[in-house]
Amino acid sequence: xxxxxxxxxxxxxxxxxxxxxxxxxxxxxxxxxxxxxxxxxxxxxxxxxxxxxxxxxxxxxxxxxxxxxxxxxxxxxxxxxxxxxxxxxxxxxxxxxxxxxxxxxxxxxxxxxxxxxxxxxxxxxxxxxxxxxxxxxxxxxxxxxxxxxxxxxxxxxxxxxxxxxxxxxxxxxxxxxxxxxxxxxxxxxxxxxxxxxxxxxxxxxxxx
Numbered sequence: 001x002x003x004x005x006x007x008x009x010x011x012x013x014x015x016x017x018x019x020x021x022x023x024x025x026x027x028x029x030x031x032x033x034x035x036x037x038x039x040x041x042x043x044x045x046x047x048x049x050x051x052x053x054x055x056x057x058x059x060x061x062x063x064x065x066x067x068x069x070x071x072x073x074x075x076x077x078x079x080x081x082x083x084x085x086x087x088x089x090x091x092x093x094x095x096x097x098x099x100x101x102x103x104x105x106x107x108x109x110x111x112x113x114x115x116x117x118x119x120x121x122x123x124x125x126x127x128x129x130x131x132x133x134x135x136x137x138x139x140x141x142x143x144x145x146x147x148x149x150x151x152x153x154x155x156x157x158x159x160x161x162x163x164x165x166x167x168x169x170x171x172x173x174x175x176x177x178x179x180x181x182x183x184x185x186x187x188x189x190x191x192x193x194x195x196x197x198x199x200x201x202x203x204x205x206x207x208x
Contacts, residue, residue: 003074005035005045007067016060025050028067035069041076041207045069075108075206084201088186089119095196096188101181106205109176111153115160115200118146122193127172129185136172142194152176177203 013020028047035045046069053064086100104110118124121144129135138148138157147160150170157170186199 119197120195125190140169
């Protein structure tokens with residue numbers, strides 16, 4: 001659900017507060033922006049109210065401020081993305097059934113962007129499991145050098161080079177990464193004649 005953050009404080013000036021007050025309102029009213037309580041975490045926030053409440057004894061010099069932010073995505077997120085690269089060229093053949101562990105250090109689930117780098121032209125028919133039940137499949141003819149992107153938050157599968165849609169390749173679930181250890185299993189259902197050199201998982205750690 002949405003989250004509300006309320007900020008209270010004051011703004012002061014030796015002569016006339018109006019210039020600073022105008023500048024603050026202009027900066028805040030830029031729409032949905034990152035709100036920080038620590039420099040390494042942010043939450044998406046949109047100001048809902050900016051009251052003009054001057055101290056009656058110090059008119060033009062002191063304003064009491066109460067700003068309410070609406071956070072449509074209620075999770076705090078890491079400022080820096082985590083990039084977890086799975087090098088399949090280092091694995092002994094066959095790679096079917098190989099396992100990769102992703103440790104999500106946040107306290108909430110997060111949605112990775114998965115990039116699959118094709119190293120050999122042919123037909124691809126693979127599955128990526130997260131745990132024993134949640135899986136996605138990628139099936140289709142690919143060319144060496146292709147990079148397939150699966151955006152699990154946006155529920156999209158596309159070719160990185162030109163953003164062309166590859167949803168006809170995709171089936172299954174756009175699964176997320178739970179907090180803690182996630183066991184990712186690679187399965188070749190074909191067997192595929194195409195080969196993959198790397199699968200990269202990019203995500204932001206999230207907290208409640």
